Amino acid sequence: MTYCKRGTEGLIYLEDGTLLRGCGFGAKGVRYGEVVFTTAMNGYPESMTDPSYRGQILIITHPLVGNYGVPNPIVRNGILQNFESEQIQIEGLVVTEETDPSKWNSSKSLHQWMAEQGIPGVSSVDTRLLVKKVRTLGSMMGVIASGEHGEDPRKYIEMRYDEIDFTKFTSPKSPIIHQNNSPDIIVLVDCGIKHGILEELYKTGFTIVRVPCKSSADEIMNYSPKGIVFGNGPGNPNILKDLVKNFSAVMEYKLPTLGICLGHQVATLALGGNVRKMKFGHRAINKPVTDISNNKCYISTHNHGYGVYKEDIPPDTQIWFVNPDDGVVEGLIHKRLPLITTQFHPEARPGPNDTTWVFQKFKKMVIKDEGN
Numbered sequence: 560m561t562y563c564k565r566g567t568e569g570l571i572y573l574e575d576g577t578l579l580r581g582c583g584f585g586a587k588g589v590r591y592g593e594v595v596f597t598t599a600m601n602g603y604p605e606s607m608t609d610p611s612y613r614g615q616i617l618i619i620t621h622p623l624v625g626n627y628g629v630p631n632p633i634v635r636n637g638i639l640q641n642f643e644s645e646q647i648q649i650e651g652l653v654v655t656e657e658t659d660p661s662k663w664n665s666s667k668s669l670h671q672w673m674a675e676q677g678i679p680g681v682s683s684v685d686t687r688l689l690v691k692k693v694r695t696l697g698s699m700m701g702v703i704a705s706g707e708h709g710e711d712p713r714k715y716i717e718m719r720y721d722e723i724d725f726t727k728f729t730s731p732k733s734p735i736i737h738q739n740n741s742p743d744i745i746v747l748v749d750c751g752i753k754h755g756i757l758e759e760l761y762k763t764g765f766t767i768v769r770v771p772c773k774s775s776a777d778e779i780m781n782y783s784p785k786g787i788v789f790g791n792g793p794g795n796p797n798i799l800k801d802l803v804k805n806f807s808a809v810m811e812y813k814l815p816t817l818g819i820c821l822g823h824q825v826a827t828l829a830l831g832g833n834v835r836k837m838k839f840g841h842r843a844i845n846k847p848v849t850d851i852s853n854n855k856c857y858i859s860t861h862n863h864g865y866g867v868y869k870e871d872i873p874p875d876t877q878i879w880f881v882n883p884d885d886g887v888v889e890g891l892i893h894k895r896l897p898l899i900t901t902q903f904h905p906e907a908r909p910g911p912n913d914t915t916w917v918f919q920k921f922k923k924m925v926i927k928d929e930g931n
């Protein structure tokens with residue numbers, strides 16, 4: 560029997576039949592989702608609030624999680640400085656050991672935060688075993704339960720992750736304006752934007768208008784933007800047909816465009832390339848990406864389960880970045896249009912700041928375009 564310090568039992572079930580019993584924490588309840596893992600050693604408040612994790616049960620491989628607690632949100636210009644969105648987005652959290660905090664700016668424990676937001680956690684399970692399964696068999700559906708043990712976990716799996724359009728939960732319902740000291744507008748197509756991306760865009764000095772994920776080209780162009788950003792977002796890009804169609808329509812205007820993560824995948828699809836499900840994805844804050852124009856390698860933050868492979872890039876594009884470990888295309892540059900994309904997260908939340916210059920590059924594209 561495992562001793563559970565919060566007096567609650569818990570379990571994690573993988574659809575290959577693996578069932579591990581441990582301790583529950585956070586909210587009591589049962590959730591299903593795709594089971595994925597991150598190797599990031601810190602940054603759990605950022606990862607857990609990243610809307611791209613919607614629909615997923617997250618395993619953190621670092622053995623102790625919770626040491627520095629959860630801070631009070633800090634908001635500047637309507638942008639969260641220390642979380643990626645207003646709420647926890649993951650379906651559940653799996654860790655080896657969940658700890659109580661000791662840090663000057665901690666306002667609550669990981670356990671309290673998850674309890675308040677209705678998200679179950681499981682600790683005291685062999686996360687190495689789970690990650691080996693996921694790495695060997697690939698990402699799969701699973702069920703997490705804290706305090707409530709259904710007889711048969713399989714019955715909780717209602718739908719496959721790849722078939723659900725999660726953007727309807729994570730995209731704003733109406734436009735949101737982040738006024739800056741400039742009348743020039745960048746439209747950000749928001750399918751569940753990380754506030755780290757918003758912050759880096761705001762730092763370019765432009766006024767940022769976030770529009771709902773499914774906005775049409777006309778709705779986007781009504782703002783007379785100087786540039787457009789297609790940001791990150793949850794789920795399978797291959798089912799987001801409207802978004803892909805709208806991307807194609809917007810490209811007709813030949814405005815400077817930046818695609819990040821889901822935005823990179825949507826650009827790939829709109830331009831005639833392919834996006835495929837990866838075996839278990841990239842989720843970490845220390846992933847290498849090599850700029851193949853100069854062979855410089857950067858350490859970057861990743862959270863993607865789909866990817867573009869070399870043979871699948873669209874016509875008229877060239878590879879910008881590649882992951883040297885597995886060859887996945889991590890960025891594209893269009894040969895004729897002012898379009899750049901990254902599959903990784905140049906905003907570096909919570910990861911290293913090696914690649915924030917990508918936003919400066921985009922700013923230069925916008926200013927150059929204005930000069931014409």
Ligand SMILES: NC(=O)CC[C@H](N)C(=O)O
Binds near residue numbers: 819820822
């Ligand atoms: N961070 C993202 O935008 C992720 C894109 C997509 N949902 C994927 O998992 O690959």
